[in-house]
Amino acid sequence: MSSSPSGFGNSPARPLGVTDLITERPPMAAARLGDNVAMTSVAIVTGASSGIGAATARRLAAEGFHVLVAARRAERLTELVAEITAAGGQATAVTCDITSDESVAGLAEAAAAAPGPVTLLVNNAGGARGLDPVESGSIADWQWMYDVNVLGTLRVTQALLPALEASGSGTIVVVSSTAGLTVYEGGGGYTAAKHAQTAIAGTLRLELCGRPLRVIEIDPGMVKTDEFGLVRFEGDAERAAAVYAGVPGPLVAEDVADCIAWCATRPEHVNIDRLVVRPRAQAAQHKVREPGLRAPQSRTKQHSEARGVSRVCEPRSREQRGQ
Numbered sequence: 595m596s597s598s599p600s601g602f603g604n605s606p607a608r609p610l611g612v613t614d615l616i617t618e619r620p621p622m623a624a625a626r627l628g629d630n631v632a633m634t635s636v637a638i639v640t641g642a643s644s645g646i647g648a649a650t651a652r653r654l655a656a657e658g659f660h661v662l663v664a665a666r667r668a669e670r671l672t673e674l675v676a677e678i679t680a681a682g683g684q685a686t687a688v689t690c691d692i693t694s695d696e697s698v699a700g701l702a703e704a705a706a707a708a709p710g711p712v713t714l715l716v717n718n719a720g721g722a723r724g725l726d727p728v729e730s731g732s733i734a735d736w737q738w739m740y741d742v743n744v745l746g747t748l749r750v751t752q753a754l755l756p757a758l759e760a761s762g763s764g765t766i767v768v769v770s771s772t773a774g775l776t777v778y779e780g781g782g783g784y785t786a787a788k789h790a791q792t793a794i795a796g797t798l799r800l801e802l803c804g805r806p807l808r809v810i811e812i813d814p815g816m817v818k819t820d821e822f823g824l825v826r827f828e829g830d831a832e833r834a835a836a837v838y839a840g841v842p843g844p845l846v847a848e849d850v851a852d853c854i855a856w857c858a859t860r861p862e863h864v865n866i867d868r869l870v871v872r873p874r875a876q877a878a879q880h881k882v883r884e885p886g887l888r889a890p891q892s893r894t895k896q897h898s899e900a901r902g903v904s905r906v907c908e909p910r911s912r913e914q915r916g917q
């Protein structure tokens with residue numbers, strides 16, 4: 595059985611773009627249940643009011659899911675639902691704060707009332723605050739990052755697991771980060787939180803083995819979204835923009851949505867454990883290709899590297915590294 599919401603065969607998902615949303619109706623979305631009634635599969639996306647979450651919601655709707663879009667900003671969600679509906683898709687807005695037990699219980703209720711089996715949860719809500727060294731990091735920033743990225747993922751996953759399992763084939767996606775795989779100066783709080791999210795995904799996959807559930811971790815590198823940097827730098831647009839300045843081709847939200855949709859629509863026996871996706875210009879967290887810089891002679895390169903500096907790819911300034 596395919597994990598495509600259409601439930602018809604294992605044809606690979608083709609990459610959809612924004613144009614597809616405008617010009618094409620999504621495929622008929624249906625999941626075969628025990629009683630042979632075809633029903634629309636339901637996907638839940640947290641943090642759907644902006645960036646990667648909004649792009650993922652649009653993409654999953656285009657793939658035929660009925661998408662529950664969850665975040666705190668209700669107005670944004672209403673606009674997104676209108677946009678998806680106008681494009682021929684199906685979506686429902688659920689105002690939800692993933693740091694609140696009560697609010698997440700409301701999300702689970704909305705899922706129970708949705709028009710089909712809940713087969714996909716995308717734990718995307720999260721973010722970074724600050725870029726201070728551990729020595730002077732703000733406890734409040736660390737607390738926020740832990741609450742949203744780690745405990746938010748835990749809370750939502752716990753609340754939705756029964757519905758995902760009851761569907762007969764559930765998929766849990768955790769949007770962590772390359773910051774969940776490595777550390778960088780100034781990123782202590784964020785990398786700690788993302789490492790914890792990565793640990794949740796790995797642990798959950800082990801614990802759920804043998805049940806009709808799979809766990810997929812998505813680790814993006816640098817993604818140019820409107821709000822990630824603004825949240826990190828308390829609304830300082832200049833600092834936020836500097837993160838992407840001069841970087842040729844950072845990822846955009848739709849690139850990550852594409853990865854999520856591809857993983858989630860593989861046949862149900864296929865578990866993509868972890869997908870790491872970076873822009874071509876970013877070989878590592880600290881190594882971003884600057885436009886116009888040519889590869890130096892090997893002697894020079896060795897000499898540069900001995901000093902911890904690469905002329906091929908200048909290390910970004912401290913403020914420009916973390917995703």
Ligand SMILES: NC(=O)c1ccc[n+]([C@@H]2O[C@H](COP(=O)([O-])OP(=O)(O)OC[C@H]3O[C@@H](n4cnc5c(N)ncnc54)[C@H](OP(=O)(O)O)[C@@H]3O)[C@@H](O)[C@H]2O)c1
Nearest residue numbers: 641643644645646665666667691692719720771817819822
């Ligand atoms: N941008 C990057 O370079 C990058 C790279 C790797 C990984 N990531 C990860 O990808 C995810 C999305 O990032 P993004 O770039 O799309 O950032 P974004 O545009 O700032 O999106 C963050 C989303 O999380 C939601 N959110 C925050 N706190 C919440 C809460 N308490 N309850 C419910 N929702 C909450 C926000 O909605 P409301 O404010 O409306 O609640 C927003 O929709 C994050 O987990 C981030 O860590 C981003």
